[in-house]
Amino acid sequence: MSLLEQYALLLALAIGIVGSVFCLYTLARAIGPTRKESGKDVPASSGVLSRDPVWGRYHARYYGYALLFLAFDMEMAFMYPWAVVYKEVGMVALLDMGVFLAILFLGLLYGWSQGAFRRQ
Amino acid sequence: MLPLVSLTLFLPLVGAVLILCLPKPTARTVHSIAIASAALTLVGALAMWLQGVSGDGFSQVEELVWMPAIGAAYRVGVDGISLPLVLLSAVLFLVSFIYTSSLRDRPRAYVALILLLETAAIGTFTALDGILFYVFFEVSLVSMYFMIAGWGHEDRQRAALMFFIYTLLGSLPLLLAILGLYLGSPDPTFDMRAWIANPPLEGAAAMWALIAMLITFAVKIPAIPLHTWLPAAHVQAPTVGSVILAGIMLKFGTYGLVRFALQMTPDALRDAGIVVLFFGVVSAIYGAFAALAQTDLKRLVAYTSINHMGYVIVGVAVAALTLDPSVRAVALDGAVLQMFSHGLVTGALFFLVGMIQERAHTREMGEFGGLLKTVPLLGWSFVLAAFASLGLPGLAHFPAEFQIFLATLGTTPIAVVVILGIAIIAGTFLKALRETFLGEPRDRWNKMPDLSPREILAVAPLLVLTVATGAAPSWVLDVIHRTTLALVL
Amino acid sequence: MTVVIVLLALLGSAWLLAVIEGWITTGRLSPAAPLYSGLAHLGRESIVPRSPDRVFFEAAPVLLLVVAVLGMAVLPLAPDLVIADLGTGGLFINAALAYVLVAVIMAGWGPDGAYAMIGGWRFLGQLIAYSMLIVMPITAVAMRAESLVNTAIVSSQESLWNIVYQPLGFVLFFIAAMALAFRAPFDLPTAEGELGGGVDAEYTGVRLAVLRLARLTLVVTLASATTVFYLGGWYGPLLPPWAWSLIKTLAVAVSMLLAGRYLPRIREADLMRWCWVLGIPLALVNIIIVGLLILVVP
């Protein structure tokens, strides 16, 4: 299979699943409709409705991690190609990545020392 | 063999550094150091004078590697055109320090600035490298600005600004011209001797360079119509500032005219000679008329400077126009001698006006009268200087102006109308003398003291030199003539 | 053909898993219970809460199901029993599983309910904690296999399974996989005790059925990934390759369920702290150890 065909297959698979789920939904509706009744559609909040959208109430308190995460996640983009050719290149690759990881790790330590891991 | 030129050049700077480095010196110490270094400078200048010039090109050349990569170096030396101006600078600065030695308002900075200015002045006259010349040319501007801004009269900030902006704006075209000369030379160098020996530019490029130079020097000289900064600056400047401004810094312009415009773009100047001549004539006559209209003594003297400098322009223009080397030599002799004399005479005049102002706190001629009786020494000195200025035979300006007119007559006779200027200047000074020194002495000025020994020491050398130059000009002219005669254009 | 087999295997595994889950929780072994439960959900009302973000609300369960299946699609059951043996299979599974986060956040945001919202955002925090522990061990695996092709990764373990070669990586990956599947003790987004179901809370009827199915599938996919990366995939004596794959996958999945049962739920802050302070340095150490091993032991 060519690369393109493989991806096409994966796409078809995804569409197929969406389609079958849709069929399931149609089936469910065919079995019995949902009746409109007042109070039924209140979200789970002990029956108390909030006037404002709820998203204002939640604070992401982990952004110290989040910033570090971005850096580390990016590092992986370099590590995958590196990992594949690692055995071929050998020692030099280990040193290269060692330096890279050491600096990155230093960033982690720095973040830690500056309280990035404290709950804000 | 001592590096005389460099010694003379940097002695004042050493003095300035010394003054700035001393911890909390008294005013007396400051002035003593200043006078001592200026005196040493004068000794150096005299030594240079004794060494003399060879006539062919530059003498006493001293050279030091500076920026070989771009062909710039520290090069100094003198010829017959610059040597008298160096001597003039040394003398004028020395008497200025003597005059200013009574100053008690921040003397340290003031004296240091003047010393810096002295180095800049001598440097401008002795520099043989394009960059070096420009450096000194501009440094003088800065120190003069601070002198006027810091120690001038009522409206000093404005006048200083005007002076600064005018002359800086004016000097930048010169920078372009220098760059043009540099890039035009076959083997790029900033050596002015090379530029003089083989003028690097020709055709339109040379004309553009000449125009740039003329703008710069016209501002500095100042020539009509770029002269408006001069009266303001003079009126607001402290006395010593005026003396140096008129006595030396105006010469930067005329010196540059000879050194750069005439020697480095000779063909272009020959083509444009008539125009330059025209501006010279207009400057001379306009300056004379403007002087006539003044009631303020200092402004009056300032405008006579424009007149006298106009003669220099005429002389240089004639030198460019004529084809006869002997006529050219005469014209240039006159022009250079005129610079020298003007420095002496105007210096003396500004000193004397300054002394009057110090005593009377006014410069309006109408408020004086009969001063010759109350302060005879001052009065007679002024009379002598005024007569010198109006060109009386036997005094400094006469031989100079005479030679200029002579050469003009031989080349472009029509330009001799410039003689009109002499008549008007004569009228001007006679009017000034009558109003200020003759007539009935007024009661107001009865208590006016005559010259103090310090002031006599300041003025007397100038007057003596004025008489000496006028009566026996040959001691200066010989030096000048040796170079002008050998000048090949 | 392959597609059908793999999908059937996936469904079958999910069903088995549901049965086993029921067995563990209730003590009764009733193979038909998941089917009944699914059919019952079909018949129930599927309520849409008031003022939802309709697109997010509808898309979340489907997306979760899709990414779980797509993840499975690149994992081999046998040398030729794989839907798409991509050249970047190891990376693709990462990419697919990253959408779990998107789906969960959509499920949290969509219904505009407080519990769901908190559950969704919590999962973002959880992702920040576990995500590096998924990708870093996979790197170490790829280093040994010199490839990101999943079949090649399995082949590289013919002589020695990765669980022996890099046990540290296995432990980290296993834990991270549990967190990714948000099973207990990492079920912060759905925490029954405190959030009343969290992201599940607003789903009813057929939508809930799809969501449940998706979560079960996700567990199977992750177990299969663990098998491929660490347990030598289809290798094993006597039985055919696909059977070994299925057995190992189910074993891992069950062990995930069991492990969660006996551990208390971890606080979000602690999870992040441990993952970053302990987990990531350990993952780096794992990479270095593997690197040295590869150089020293050819």
Add this chain to the structure above:
Amino acid sequence: MTVVLIVALLTGAILFGIGIYGALSQTNLVMIMMGVELMLAGAMVNLVAFWRFLHPEAYSGQMFVLVVMTVMALEMAVGFGVAIARFRAKGSVEMEEAEDLKG
């Protein structure tokens, strides 16, 4: 093949266009950052297309894509850092409310 290349380049240009429009028209820092992401995505599409269709032998094209990804991620990281600092200091990340510095 060139048709595909042109389509890809057009896609890149359109992404870039949308991104720059967003970055210039939005006032919320986070929205601006999304615009910037789109611009970079456009550049990545370009790079990949050029690499794939014109210079398949030049691995530097792939490297450049990685570099652009890094740029994306780090700019976002620092951008959020700035946004958080701003939010703490001022309680808003609207550009239009940023007018203390003028003159």
Add this chain to the structure above:
Amino acid sequence: MGRDLALIIPEIAVLLTAVGALIAEMLRRPRISLIIAVIGLVVGTGLTLRLLGTDTTVFGGSFRIDTLSIWAKLILLPATVLTMLLARVDVRGSAREGTVYSLLIFSTLGALVLAGAGDTMFLVLGTLLTGLATFALVAYPDTDRATEAAMKFFVFASVTTSIMIFGLSYWFGASGSTLLADLPGIDTMPLAVILGFVAVVVGLGYKASLVPFHFWAPDAYEGAPLSIAAYLSVVPKIGALFALTQVVRDLPPETGWAAVMAGLAVLSMTYGYLAALVQDNIVRLLAYSSIAQSGYFLLGILAVSSSELALPSIILFAAAYAAMNLGAFAVAAATGRSLNDFAGLGRARPLMGIAMVIFLLSLVGIPPLAGFVGKFMLFGATIDAQFTWLAVVAIINSVLSLAVYLRIIVPMGRSGESASVATEPWHGVVVIMAFSATLIIGLGAQFFLV
């Protein structure tokens, strides 16, 4: 490989210094952090001296060890040291003091990468590295104004950088290589080359705060601590301008880039000084003046392929600019942010006053100060490259600049109620060093003309 590493030893030293400073900060020892930083950078400068005269490339042509990049190190590393001393006063005792030093060094490393860039990817990475560190530095005080400055800076930076990357993608398409040295080989797709060039001008122009990409500069300078403003006006700017030089060196002349540079130069100089004329805040004034000074750099850059004077003039002016601008900022740091604070400075603290006058006159270009020699050479290069009109415009602008700087100088002589703040010793040290540098560069320009 070994050779390449040996050639980038100064960069490695800088990196290690940054790391060392960071480690000291993690141990809560900001003083030691500063000491490590200063020593490390001085050592880095010393290591660079050994390389003088080298002209080669490393890592397959992607990084250049040539006159520009070597002088970039010799200029920027000492400039960073001076900034750190200034910053010491601003951040002493605050949390994360050592971080500031470390960030400064990282940012300088980015500027060095830019200055030696031989590859478009290095342009991107250098821009990124300098940019990221400086956003954080600007936001450091965490106040309303600082964060606002950082936010504007960031938005501008990220948008322009993205534009640059997008344009660079076309360069890759046109040449099939990311090396700048491969650009002259392009003869097809001129449109792609022009697109790329425009984009590079946008990306580097923002960093060098050229008009019309300058909007962030005055705000960022004003909101940031003074030492950081001084840093922004010198190090990243010189890095970006050197990078621009590296780029246009290889650009085929038919693209007409020189004319674009000339236009930008005129815009930057004129607008910068005109805007500076109406500022009352000394920091904003210096910001606009630094915008104008960037325009002067362009005079040299546009001549880079047609005049031998160009490279030395850019380097010389960069050195001069670093010295005088840092000096002016240091005096401002010791005096105050308003023009009124300068009234009477000359009388109250004559040495500060004299130093400030020297710095400003040097910025105008009065001989024999550093600024003059630099500008002189730049004009020479411009005329040599047949852009005489541009030299004339630049000279007229110099006069305009005089008006700008006199607005500071004139009140200094006045007897005024000058703020009689005690001078911080570090301010004094920086002023003295910048002062000596301004004089020495002016008089010893030869040294820079290698």
